[in-house]
Amino acid sequence: MEVLDRYEPLIDDFEAFRAACERPLPPVVRVNTIETDPETAREALESEGISVDPCEWHPGLFRLDTQPGANWPYYHGWLHGQEEVSAVPATVLDPDPGDRVWDACAAPGSKTTQLSALMDDRGLLVATDNNLGRISALRSNAERLGATNVAVTREDARNHSLKPWESKPYDAALVDVPCSCEGTIRKNPDTLDEWSLEHVEGIAGSQKGILRRAVQTVREGGHVVYSTCTFAPEENEAVLDHVLTEEDCRLVEFDLPLDHAPGVTEFEGEIFDESARKAKRIYPHHNDTGGFFCAKLEVTG
Amino acid sequence: MTDQHDGQEFVRLPTDPGDRIHEDQPTREEVLDWWVDRFGIGRECLAEFSYWEKGRGKIWAFHADTDSPVRVEGLGMSVLRTRGDHWKPTTNAVQRFGNRAEQNVIHLTREQAAAFVAGEDREIAWDGDWGYLIATHDIVGETEPLGVGLYLHGELRSQIPKGRRRDLGADQ
Numbered sequence: 001m002e003v004l005d006r007y008e009p010l011i012d013d014f015e016a017f018r019a020a021c022e023r024p025l026p027p028v029v030r031v032n033t034i035e036t037d038p039e040t041a042r043e044a045l046e047s048e049g050i051s052v053d054p055c056e057w058h059p060g061l062f063r064l065d066t067q068p069g070a071n072w073p074y075y076h077g078w079l080h081g082q083e084e085v086s087a088v089p090a091t092v093l094d095p096d097p098g099d100r101v102w103d104a105c106a107a108p109g110s111k112t113t114q115l116s117a118l119m120d121d122r123g124l125l126v127a128t129d130n131n132l133g134r135i136s137a138l139r140s141n142a143e144r145l146g147a148t149n150v151a152v153t154r155e156d157a158r159n160h161s162l163k164p165w166e167s168k169p170y171d172a173a174l175v176d177v178p179c180s181c182e183g184t185i186r187k188n189p190d191t192l193d194e195w196s197l198e199h200v201e202g203i204a205g206s207q208k209g210i211l212r213r214a215v216q217t218v219r220e221g222g223h224v225v226y227s228t229c230t231f232a233p234e235e236n237e238a239v240l241d242h243v244l245t246e247e248d249c250r251l252v253e254f255d256l257p258l259d260h261a262p263g264v265t266e267f268e269g270e271i272f273d274e275s276a277r278k279a280k281r282i283y284p285h286h287n288d289t290g291g292f293f294c295a296k297l298e299v300t301g
Numbered sequence: 302m303t304d305q306h307d308g309q310e311f312v313r314l315p316t317d318p319g320d321r322i323h324e325d326q327p328t329r330e331e332v333l334d335w336w337v338d339r340f341g342i343g344r345e346c347l348a349e350f351s352y353w354e355k356g357r358g359k360i361w362a363f364h365a366d367t368d369s370p371v372r373v374e375g376l377g378m379s380v381l382r383t384r385g386d387h388w389k390p391t392t393n394a395v396q397r398f399g400n401r402a403e404q405n406v407i408h409l410t411r412e413q414a415a416a417f418v419a420g421e422d423r424e425i426a427w428d429g430d431w432g433y434l435i436a437t438h439d440i441v442g443e444t445e446p447l448g449v450g451l452y453l454h455g456e457l458r459s460q461i462p463k464g465r466r467r468d469l470g471a472d473q
Contacts, residue, residue, distance in 0.1 A: 035397075043441045072440050075418055075447075075467050077396055124365040127375075139375045140464070146397040148350065149364040152375030164371045 003195045004182065007231050010264055011283060020284035021291075025186045026053075029068045029079040030087055030110070031060035033117045034146045036078040038062075044073040055084055057257040057287075058091065077145050082110040083187065085258075085282055085292040089227040090114040092254050092296055095172050098123040100165070102173040104157040104214050107134030109141035111176055116147035126170075128153045128160060158209035162217060171222045173214040177207045179228040179235050183291025186284060200232050207239045215247040215299055224249070224297045229290060231283075233267040236293045237276040244273050248301025251275040256294070259286035263295065311353040311361065311376045313369035326354060327383050335381075335388055340435060341403030350377070358384035362394070389433050392448040392465055399435045399446030407434045407450060407457060414438035417447055420466040422458045433460075
């Protein structure tokens with residue numbers, strides 16, 4: 001937990017932040033609107049004696065008082081276990097039915113299937129991962145939830161090829177990168193045991209490469225959402241700063257009905273682009289969730 | 302374009318029977334006809350999809366399209382196995398499309414449904430066709446498909462894959 005002390009200069013109420021990081025999180029499910037609607041799913045859960053506490057900001061997210069996998073609505077593919085903040089980036093990207101969308105780091109598919117549902121399961125959704133085991137989980141989640149517009153590719157996202165997809169650019173991309181996962185500490189208390197600055201800086205290199213490739217594959221005027229579940233500015237604002245310099249894109253404002261802080265423009269002597277303030281940092285004490293970072297870019301060239 | 306199916310790429314099902322790449326490959330029309338003939342699931346829903354084969358007789362439905370062949374890990378949903386005389390739908394396809402079925406649907410009580418999703422076989426009276434049926438039950442006042450059962454000799458044999466089985470108990 002001492003690792004998190006490096007963020008004290010960034011966080012208003014650091015004691016509340018520390019206290020929240022030590023509390024466990026309740027199980028949360030997302031209602032799969034490919035198969036049902038929130039009212040029906042809630043009724044089905046309650047008819048099995050499972051109490052449902054809907055998240056205020058999203059009508060299809062329920063906090064449960066039990067593990068989500070052993071009930072009839074789950075069996076029918078009406079529910080998917082997904083941490084509350086992990087539902088943020090797909091709602092920020094908000095693709096339309098019929099769009100062409102790339103999910104650059106897709107496995108195990110929570111956000112992929114959420115994107116598919118937002119697209120009404122219509123249009124092309126290419127879901128990429130580079131690990132066969134994780135791809136197996138991605139495929140099984142997509143099929144269990146009835147998502148039929150998802151194409152799964154195994155690639156290094158930094159070298160993603162448009163050739164299988166008629167070489168046409170995407171309308172939008174979600175870049176929810178592998179990260180140091182500091183924000184998942186409430187779910188995985190040992191997540192910081194292996195933390196090192198070398199790891200953070202190393203993984204930031206691939207995050208920059210993946211986000212650059214996403215900007216290159218999206219049409220002018222299209223959007224790219226970048227997200228992590230970590231607090232480290234090296235993996236967040238520094239990645240944005242790099243891609244703003246190297247690619248034709250800009251950060252844009254977006255609405256988020258959860259408490260949050262703006263992106264930071266300075267950390268440990270490093271200065272980041274002023275527009276990094278348009279990104280949003282969700283700390284665990286803000287909404288009693290995991291930690292998260294989310295930014296929205298528009299492609300300009 | 303390759304002529305041979307190497308099992309690693311997806312090939313779009315032909316519209317013309319003369320374009321089959323192996324003798325057992327179904328055409329798109331044959332797949333659409335099968336869902337109508339077996340379950341009464343109309344074309345208006347399933348004709349929206351492109352149909353692909355990866356490996357002999359494994360048919361996928363994709364709610365988009367691209368150039369064939371394509372070498373990827375997944376393309377929509379695996380929906381149907383067409384090897385052998387009796388084509389077999391997948392659990393996922395039946396859960397996704399089975400609520401449109403009008404025939405060869407066997408409706409289960411909650412106790413029977415719990416046994417079915419646990420992977421158990423049950424003696425159940427049924428005076429319709431033998432073979433692959435869509436099993437359904439009622440949940441919050443709606444009839445929902447559970448998966449595929451094989452009906453033979455007075456018994457409904459659950460075809461739910463091991464990873465999808467659940468012990469949901471008759472009392473829930």
